[in-house]
Amino acid sequence: MMSVNSTMTNQAHPMWDRAAETMPRAEREALQLERLRAQVERARRVPFYRDILNHRELGPHSIRSLDDVRRLPFTTKDDMRRQHPLGLLAVPRKELARIHGSSGTTGKPTFVGYTANDLQTWSDLCARFLVAGGLRPEHTAQVAFGYGLFTGGFGLHYGIEKVGAAVIPVAAGNTRRQLEIMRDLDPEVLICTPSYALTIADTAREMGLEPRALPIRIGHFGGEPWTEDMRREIEEQLDIQAFNNYGLSEIIGPGVSGECQARTGMHIQEDHFLVECLDPETLEPVPEGEPGELVITALTREAMPMIRYRTRDIARLYRDPCPCGRTTMRMSRVTGRTDDMLIIRGVNVFPSQIEEALLRVEGTTPHYLIEVSRPGTLDEVHVKVEIHPEIFSDRMDRMQALCERISREIQTVAGIRAHVDLVEPRSIERFVGKAKRVLDKRGLTD
Amino acid sequence: MKLQQLSLFLENRPGRLEAPLSAIAAEGINILTLSLADTAQFGILRLIVRDWEKAKRVLEQAGWVVNLTEVVAVDVLDRPGGLAEALRILEDADLNIEYMYAFSLRRGDKAILIFRFEDPDRAIQVLTEKGLHVVDGEELMSFVP
Numbered sequence: 001m002m003s004v005n006s007t008m009t010n011q012a013h014p015m016w017d018r019a020a021e022t023m024p025r026a027e028r029e030a031l032q033l034e035r036l037r038a039q040v041e042r043a044r045r046v047p048f049y050r051d052i053l054n055h056r057e058l059g060p061h062s063i064r065s066l067d068d069v070r071r072l073p074f075t076t077k078d079d080m081r082r083q084h085p086l087g088l089l090a091v092p093r094k095e096l097a098r099i100h101g102s103s104g105t106t107g108k109p110t111f112v113g114y115t116a117n118d119l120q121t122w123s124d125l126c127a128r129f130l131v132a133g134g135l136r137p138e139h140t141a142q143v144a145f146g147y148g149l150f151t152g153g154f155g156l157h158y159g160i161e162k163v164g165a166a167v168i169p170v171a172a173g174n175t176r177r178q179l180e181i182m183r184d185l186d187p188e189v190l191i192c193t194p195s196y197a198l199t200i201a202d203t204a205r206e207m208g209l210e211p212r213a214l215p216i217r218i219g220h221f222g223g224e225p226w227t228e229d230m231r232r233e234i235e236e237q238l239d240i241q242a243f244n245n246y247g248l249s250e251i252i253g254p255g256v257s258g259e260c261q262a263r264t265g266m267h268i269q270e271d272h273f274l275v276e277c278l279d280p281e282t283l284e285p286v287p288e289g290e291p292g293e294l295v296i297t298a299l300t301r302e303a304m305p306m307i308r309y310r311t312r313d314i315a316r317l318y319r320d321p322c323p324c325g326r327t328t329m330r331m332s333r334v335t336g337r338t339d340d341m342l343i344i345r346g347v348n349v350f351p352s353q354i355e356e357a358l359l360r361v362e363g364t365t366p367h368y369l370i371e372v373s374r375p376g377t378l379d380e381v382h383v384k385v386e387i388h389p390e391i392f393s394d395r396m397d398r399m400q401a402l403c404e405r406i407s408r409e410i411q412t413v414a415g416i417r418a419h420v421d422l423v424e425p426r427s428i429e430r431f432v433g434k435a436k437r438v439l440d441k442r443g444l445t446d
Numbered sequence: 447m448k449l450q451q452l453s454l455f456l457e458n459r460p461g462r463l464e465a466p467l468s469a470i471a472a473e474g475i476n477i478l479t480l481s482l483a484d485t486a487q488f489g490i491l492r493l494i495v496r497d498w499e500k501a502k503r504v505l506e507q508a509g510w511v512v513n514l515t516e517v518v519a520v521d522v523l524d525r526p527g528g529l530a531e532a533l534r535i536l537e538d539a540d541l542n543i544e545y546m547y548a549f550s551l552r553r554g555d556k557a558i559l560i561f562r563f564e565d566p567d568r569a570i571q572v573l574t575e576k577g578l579h580v581v582d583g584e585e586l587m588s589f590v591p
Contacts, residue, residue: 387455387488387511388511389511389512389513392453392455392511392513393453393513394451394453394490394492394513394515394562395490395544395545395562396483396485396490396545397544399485399488399490400485421487421488422455422457422487422488423457423488424455424456424457424462424509424510424511425455425509425510425511426509427457
């Protein structure tokens, strides 16, 4: 630990784990290959993987080069759902140290288990991107991410502690209180979703505070897609440096990649993740720098050795050298999804979850539309449901009860608050074939 | 003794009230009275018309969701305390009023109120026993121009 920390000082580009982050590429690839083989071996303890590997006569011996990762099967969100709740564990249940979860495509979350070693690795990975983006042991960081099944809060929390900085675990919400705490405790670093950073600036102005005079100097933002325009706006309004980071709970949580001071993409922690960028149709690799779906193999995860997880996130990969000296591959922002997943205030939401909620309220399907907008700085969801005789009453109390019931079901299944708008018959556009269920008016890509 | 009331679902935005009213006007159907309950998002338009069957057909064909409800028209004295007296009778009998609205016309010293009861039959019985006049459809239509 001391040796790791010492690499942070007396260097132009402080790093949390200089050895790992600047490892010569050939050396790192050898490490990846060794870890990939070990991970295939570990995956054989999971019946789901064992069956496929046996069927295809694959094992560690089949992996002779990193390209051989392409011989391995993919893992999808649906596979996780079919293995609900913890069918993908490679360790006995008693070895778990924590369980997180993320949105499933239906009402049930998908659970992710961690061993004690996994948690150590995770904090280290968060420490790496936090240090790359300016966090220092003498800093205080305010975490305004949700703490809970969502990996954002706890992941960053332990990463900050690992670096040796102080954490204020305010958690998400209650913006005025966030600001009061910020004024009392002078944190230099803010951790939240990028849209929440703008809400903090707005609320500061409402409270008569100058956002640029707030103590924060650095922001680490993630959990939802954002754009360069948004970064400029956040930096301008709060007078801070804003850094992007990426991760997903199915793999580990935040910490898969993050930006350095150069901000030319997010450095992928390649010693722990083997990242492919594939054409989502052909599943062939795209040329370097072209957009494709990220497919991630977690090389060191003990509890859940995720093999070739199809993230559905679209991004680009870059291997050209970065001025910071890290030798790792970098990824662009996530510019889209290959499925219809939405991220609402940092919460992953699948339209199928909204449909499932509506199916629990008789007569509210099939004609509905999910409208996502960002009227101010925060996302808003309106679920429009067409009225028809089965659900229409002349009594206002019944109509309001209906809206409340739909809203409650959506909260239960999808974990978000949605406005329910009853609309006139035939006012939602009809489609031949697959209906368009989502209207996203946020404009989240550059 | 009961009247048929049509209810329509309307979105709460400009022009949405005019459209169904024009649709029935085009068929020569006169509205005897109406009430509108609304929230910020939507409204419920309730109509009493002479030929409710035709009006319902016209509106449904034009795409509105129409609900048919039985309501009760009651004569109350058009003087201070007239309505309060009727309400007291209903309250004493434990009759639940879902909502009510006034009829747009008056007859002499009487005003007509439209009530939506949970149990309209028992309401009619109680009101009649207490000497209030329940106005049936035929009578209502007879004094409307």
